[in-house]
Amino acid sequence: xxxxxxxxxxxxxxxxxxxxxxxxxxxxxxxxxxxxxxxxxxxxxxxxxxxxxxxxxxxxxxxxxxxxxxxxxxxxxxxxxxxxxxxxxxxxxxxxxxxxxxxxxxxxxxxxxxxxxxxxxxxxxxxxxxxxxxxxxxxxxxxxxxxxxxxxxxxxxxxxxxxxxxxxxxxxxxxxxxxxxxxxxxxxxxxxxxxxxxxxxxxxxxxxxxxxxxxxxxxxxxxxxxxxxxxxxxxxxxxxxxxxxxxxxxxxx
Amino acid sequence: xxxxxxxxxxxxxxxxxxxxxxxxxxxxxxxxxxxxxxxxxxxxxxxxxxxxxxxxxxxxxxxxxxxxxxxxxxxxxxxxxxxxxxxxxxxxxxxxxxxxxxxxxxxxxxxxxxxxxxxxxxxxxxxxxxxxxxxxxxxxxxxxxxxxxxxxxxxxxxxxxxxxxxxxxxxxxxxxxxxxxxxxxxxxxxxxxxxxxxxxxxxxxxxxxxxxxxxxxxxxxxxxxxxxxxxxxxxxxxxxxxxxxxxxxxxxxxxxxxxxxxxxxxxxxxxxxxxxxxxxxxxxxxxxxxxxxxxxxxxxxxxxxxxxxxxxxxxxxxxxxxxxxxxxxxxxxxxxxxxxxxxxxxxxxxxxxxxxxxxxxxxxxxxxxxxxxxxxxxxxxxxxxx
Numbered sequence: 001x002x003x004x005x006x007x008x009x010x011x012x013x014x015x016x017x018x019x020x021x022x023x024x025x026x027x028x029x030x031x032x033x034x035x036x037x038x039x040x041x042x043x044x045x046x047x048x049x050x051x052x053x054x055x056x057x058x059x060x061x062x063x064x065x066x067x068x069x070x071x072x073x074x075x076x077x078x079x080x081x082x083x084x085x086x087x088x089x090x091x092x093x094x095x096x097x098x099x100x101x102x103x104x105x106x107x108x109x110x111x112x113x114x115x116x117x118x119x120x121x122x123x124x125x126x127x128x129x130x131x132x133x134x135x136x137x138x139x140x141x142x143x144x145x146x147x148x149x150x151x152x153x154x155x156x157x158x159x160x161x162x163x164x165x166x167x168x169x170x171x172x173x174x175x176x177x178x179x180x181x182x183x184x185x186x187x188x189x190x191x192x193x194x195x196x197x198x199x200x201x202x203x204x205x206x207x208x209x210x211x212x213x214x215x216x217x218x219x220x221x222x223x224x225x226x227x228x229x230x231x232x233x234x235x236x237x238x239x240x241x242x243x244x245x246x247x248x249x250x251x252x253x
Numbered sequence: 254x255x256x257x258x259x260x261x262x263x264x265x266x267x268x269x270x271x272x273x274x275x276x277x278x279x280x281x282x283x284x285x286x287x288x289x290x291x292x293x294x295x296x297x298x299x300x301x302x303x304x305x306x307x308x309x310x311x312x313x314x315x316x317x318x319x320x321x322x323x324x325x326x327x328x329x330x331x332x333x334x335x336x337x338x339x340x341x342x343x344x345x346x347x348x349x350x351x352x353x354x355x356x357x358x359x360x361x362x363x364x365x366x367x368x369x370x371x372x373x374x375x376x377x378x379x380x381x382x383x384x385x386x387x388x389x390x391x392x393x394x395x396x397x398x399x400x401x402x403x404x405x406x407x408x409x410x411x412x413x414x415x416x417x418x419x420x421x422x423x424x425x426x427x428x429x430x431x432x433x434x435x436x437x438x439x440x441x442x443x444x445x446x447x448x449x450x451x452x453x454x455x456x457x458x459x460x461x462x463x464x465x466x467x468x469x470x471x472x473x474x475x476x477x478x479x480x481x482x483x484x485x486x487x488x489x490x491x492x493x494x495x496x497x498x499x500x501x502x503x504x505x506x507x508x509x510x511x512x513x514x515x516x517x518x519x520x521x522x523x524x525x526x527x528x529x530x531x532x533x534x535x536x537x538x539x540x541x542x543x544x545x546x547x548x549x550x551x552x553x554x555x556x557x558x559x560x561x562x563x564x565x566x567x568x569x570x571x572x573x574x575x576x577x578x579x580x581x582x583x584x585x586x587x588x589x590x591x592x593x594x595x596x597x598x599x600x601x602x603x604x605x606x607x608x609x610x611x612x613x614x615x616x617x618x619x620x621x622x623x624x625x626x627x628x629x630x631x632x633x634x635x636x637x638x639x
Contacts, residue, residue: 002450009447012440013462016520019477020466022487026480035485072270080267086260094264101275105578105622107595108615111602112278115285115612135274138267196470199580203602213472220479220585229480232473243468 020236027229034226045226055231057208058215062195065126065211069133069194074187076134077141082175084142085149095146099139109136110203117204124206132204133194140193141186148182185249188242195238286612289391292383295336296323300387303380312380317363320383321354328355336386342607343393343403344382346373378405394613419597419614423621426593429508429583430576433515437523437572438565440516445527445564449534460528467521475582478514479505482586506588514582519575523568530564570629577622594618 030040049055080098084091101109113132114123122128152175160170176183198213205214216231293300299319306312327333333355341348350373359366367374385391385403396402396409400417404410411417448459466474481488482504489501504510534557542552580595594614601611 005443005447005450009444009459012444012520013459016466016517017462019474019481019517020469022481023477026487033485034480034483035487035490076267076270080264083261083263083265086263090261094261094268097276098264098267098271100271103574104275104279105574105595105618107578107580107598108282108619109275109278111598111611111615112282113274114278114602115281115608116274116278131270131274135270138270142267192468196472198470198472202599213470216472216476217581217585220476224480224483228476232476232480235473236469239469239473240465243464 020232023229023232027226027233029226029229032225034224034229045230048225048227049230049234052227054210054215054219055212055227058210058212061126061129061209062212065129065133066191066194068126068130069137070187070191072130072134073137073141073190074183077138077186077190078145078179078183080138081142081145081149082171084146085152095142098142101136102139106136106197106199110200113200114203123204124209126209128204129201129209129211130194132200133197134190136197136200137190137193140189141183144186144189145179145182148179152178181249185246188246188249192239192242195235195242282612282615285608286394286616287390287392288609289339289386289389289393291336291339292386293389295327295332296320299323299383303384303387306380306384308381308384311364311375311377314362314364316380317367317374318361321359321361321363321367324351324355325358328352338607340382340386342397342610343386344379347379347382350374350379381405381407391609394609395616398610398613398617422592422594422597423617426577426595426618427621427625429511429515429591429593430573430579432512433519433576434569434573436512436516437520438569441520441523441568442527442561442565445524445531448524448528449531456528460525463521463524466517467525471518472581474518475514475585478510478517479585482510505586506591508587508591510586511583511591514586515576515579518582519572522571522575523565526567526571527561527564530561530567534560566629566632570626573629574622574626577618 025038026034027045028041029038030042030044084095117123117128156174157170160174201211201214212235219228302316302319306316337348337351350371354370357370359370373379398419400412400420401409402412448456480486484501488504492498538556539552542556578595579593583591583593584596598611598614601607
């Protein structure tokens with residue numbers, strides 16, 4: 001019985017990985033065919049990917065927006081998590097409000113943000129994309145840092161104050177270093193959210209602001225070539241590196 | 254540091270961001286679903302007079318005159334498009350009626366000239382449409398997105414079945430979401446059970462294998478299926494190689510493809526909470542039941558399953574919530590008959606440019622999902638899972 005259950009689990013886990021595993025050899029195809037087995041391997045489509053202006057611009061935009069989102073969401077989110085830990089009766093309400101972006105379906109968030117950003121001229125700008133992605137990423141930073149603050153000993157604050165440290169000094173030399181792994185993990189989470197985000201970008205990004213997911217969608221709809229498999233592989237590899245980094249940081253706690 | 258009671262002020266910048274880029278937009282979306290500005294913007298004097306009209310018979314010469322004078326102005330100023338589109342949405346044929354009347358530049362007496370130009374101007378129903386559009390607030394979008402309409406006498410009635418699309422669309426979306434949720438639970442439950450029963454090292458490795466696809470973006474996974482399911486793609490190749498089929502099967506643009514990819518994308522969301530709950534179950538309960546003579550199925554049904562209910566509830570809730578809002582997977586892998594509500598919201602924004610309808614559909618989707626999720630949360634004891 002137990003063996004059967006495990007065999008079944010292995011089959012399902014393979015199913016989870018299968019499409020990703022299948023796409024990898026296809027990205028090395030030497031011709032336009034996207035069928036297995038791939039007979040001649042080549043880097044042709046990888047060269048195409050890096051030579052193509054659309055994909056290059058999309059990669060650049062994805063990195064730019066991801067990094068900016070990471071900085072904005074991480075700084076605001078960390079500050080907010082500390083604020084929530086310091087408490088007051090408002091803390092619960094604040095936490096709930098900050099987690100709202102998780103439960104709003106992304107198409108609805110995309111539409112709502114579009115309606116406001118269109119009025120303010122933020123549609124078709126990278127700044128608009130950064131603001132929108134930051135809101136979506138904020139809850140994950142807050143929750144990550146907040147979770148790590150639960151183990152934080154408030155005695156340390158009193159000890160620092162009794163030794164004459166000003167609040168800013170306490171924050172810089174006690175709170176932030178202790179939180180560093182959680183902040184790092186939150187930052188990676190924020191970057192990943194932005195890096196993967198498509199729906200809001202669909203509403204508020206013009207062709208000049210296409211990110212990698214947006215460009216992938218465009219190329220899936222227009223002209224299917226192994227370059228799409230290349231993009232899928234590259235994005236997956238980037239995601240896996242981030243996941244590894246995230247795991248290392250979380251273990252450090 | 255600051256006194257504790259004011260500590261939350263540190264959250265203000267984050268709150269400001271959420272307020273600006275989510276709460277304000279959602280609020281504006283609410284307003285957009287009922288706002289009706291086109292008539293008052295393009296034809297202000299006619300709108301004011303129509304608001305004062307008592308609605309019996311036909312309006313008097315002053316209203317005819319205001320409209321007859323303002324329509325050509327709006328056409329000259331190129332801002333007649335908005336109001337023409339708005340009125341045409343409520344009553345087919347209004348766009349051409351307005352444009353034709355504007356081009357004809359009618360002269361006094363207008364109450365004779367307009368009906369002479371087009372007999373529709375003698376129809377009170379046309380004037381009622383104009384009057385309702387002058388009020389600034391309209392239930393039209395909220396009603397239309399439920400396949401309802403306002404009759405000439407102001408009562409609400411169902412649209413004829415050949416024009417009704419949205420109830421079927423909502424039903425389809427919820428049906429797809431519920432199917433995906435149930436399938437995910439059925440597939441994921443035994444997997445979680447197997448993972449929870451492994452030794453620590455193995456279960457960590459298995460969890461990592463669940464986490465890897467979980468972390469990779471939904472679009473990448475959907476794209477992978479998009480490639481795999483192509484007519485001459487790997488899936489058909491495999492089926493032919495096994496000998497199940499002779500010629501390639503149509504896999505793309507089918508309901509099967511949509512369900513397959515959605516289950517694939519959402520499966521980790523049920524496995525992860527279930528593993529958490531199952532690991533916490535004290536095996537002593539099961540041993541006690543066994544020592545009292547309960548057979549294997551009885552231990553599962555009366556002890557194990559109830560103890561995992563919070564995990565089932567949490568997993569089902571997350572999957573259902575995410576599934577109802579799905580857009581990309583049906584859009585890429587499904588045919589026209591497999592699209593979900595989100596696709597129609599996106600269509601109204603990007604293609605039809607009718608923001609009122611997009612907002613109204615969004616509101617109903619939010620409300621429907623909220624009610625179903627709330628009901629589930631009441632039935633299933635969620636708190637024990639946290």
